Amino acid sequence: MRDNRRPGRRKRSAFVFAVVGDKHVAAASIAINFLKQFSKADIAVVLARSEIMPAHDQVVRAEVPDHLNDHQASIYLKTRLYKYVAELADIYCYLDSDVIAVRGEADDVFAELRAPISFAADHIDIDTFSSWAVNCGCPPGRCRHLRDSIHRKFGVDIPSGEWICWNGGVFVFDRNSEEFLLAWHQRSMEIMGNPEWKTRDQGALAATVWAHGLQDHALLPQAFNLILDRMWNIPSARRAIAQVSELRFREDYSLSPREGSTAPRLIHFINGGVGQVGWRHWDEVEALLSMKRRHRGLQAMPVVMEENRSSDNSGLADHCLDGDC
Numbered sequence: 001m002r003d004n005r006r007p008g009r010r011k012r013s014a015f016v017f018a019v020v021g022d023k024h025v026a027a028a029s030i031a032i033n034f035l036k037q038f039s040k041a042d043i044a045v046v047l048a049r050s051e052i053m054p055a056h057d058q059v060v061r062a063e064v065p066d067h068l069n070d071h072q073a074s075i076y077l078k079t080r081l082y083k084y085v086a087e088l089a090d091i092y093c094y095l096d097s098d099v100i101a102v103r104g105e106a107d108d109v110f111a112e113l114r115a116p117i118s119f120a121a122d123h124i125d126i127d128t129f130s131s132w133a134v135n136c137g138c139p140p141g142r143c144r145h146l147r148d149s150i151h152r153k154f155g156v157d158i159p160s161g162e163w164i165c166w167n168g169g170v171f172v173f174d175r176n177s178e179e180f181l182l183a184w185h186q187r188s189m190e191i192m193g194n195p196e197w198k199t200r201d202q203g204a205l206a207a208t209v210w211a212h213g214l215q216d217h218a219l220l221p222q223a224f225n226l227i228l229d230r231m232w233n234i235p236s237a238r239r240a241i242a243q244v245s246e247l248r249f250r251e252d253y254s255l256s257p258r259e260g261s262t263a264p265r266l267i268h269f270i271n272g273g274v275g276q277v278g279w280r281h282w283d284e285v286e287a288l289l290s291m292k293r294r295h296r297g298l299q300a301m302p303v304v305m306e307e308n309r310s311s312d313n314s315g316l317a318d319h320c321l322d323g324d325c
């Protein structure tokens with residue numbers, strides 16, 4: 001371990017994953033394979049309930065409460081991450097296991113930290129997110145029930161339904177983030193298992209942001225959390241049976257830099273896009289990794305192990321492993 005305390009030294013930075021259970025280890029391994037090719041930063045994995053050793057630098061074994069299922073336990077770990085990694089580096093960037101690095105400039109994310117903590121914007125506003133966060137029974141669309149639940153449970157007022165949520169998939173933090181993370185953790189634990197709330201972490205995150213007066217805080221550039229939703233525009237009733245040919249392709253960005261737009265560094269494949277063979281967005285990043293490996297003279301290796309591959313949708317139906325999906 002290098003000396004962390006020498007004055008004048010460069011700040012050490014580390015990407016961090018929080019992983020619970022064997023299935024989650026397998027999912028995170030895909031993201032780590034990409035990250036290793038594109039980043040020079042350390043990679044740490046905070047791990048519970050698995051004996052599988054993820055293949056990378058630093059593994060921190062953690063205990064999680066028995067009464068939590070794996071998905072809940074991953075939220076437990078994620079929101080109290082600072083406790084596990086405090087000595088490993090100076091600046092950290094948490095990644096959900098469906099966040100895929102696609103350029104070396106992914107490491108620039110560490111320079112984007114604005115105290116006390118930095119997240120990127122979600123792709124939807126809070127009233128659109130609402131029925132995914134609470135069991136209000138509304139059909140997909142906008143409603144104010146999440147804001148009502150936040151007010152009832154936490155006494156926090158969110159006056160605008162058009163406030164864009166912070167996305168929980170990527171955040172940059174350091175020792176000054178501990179108070180914010182602790183507050184997010186406590187709120188997440190208060191609603192966990194409560195039938196009014198779904199098992200997600202972004203509702204508690206929104207409440208914490210507003211409680212701390214951070215609703216207008218600087219956000220990470222979207223290139224560090226470009227959200228690609230495999231199920232975009234596909235009605236809930238069709239999602240379990242949707243075919244690859246129905247999946248939307250976004251033309252408004254490109255993996256390589258184009259004039260007037262910033263190429264993404266970290267792509268967040270929400271709703272099970274990782275390993276979705278035949279969906280152009282996934283096929284492109286897989287090709288990118290193979291090319292990178294060939295350049296480095298590394299043996300061609302499957303990016304996604306056969307058992308995690310999905311050319312139909314069945315293999316990824318139960319994909320919700322991180323705090324939010």
Ligand SMILES: [Zn+2]
Nearest residue numbers: 136138143145
């Ligand atoms: Zn509702």
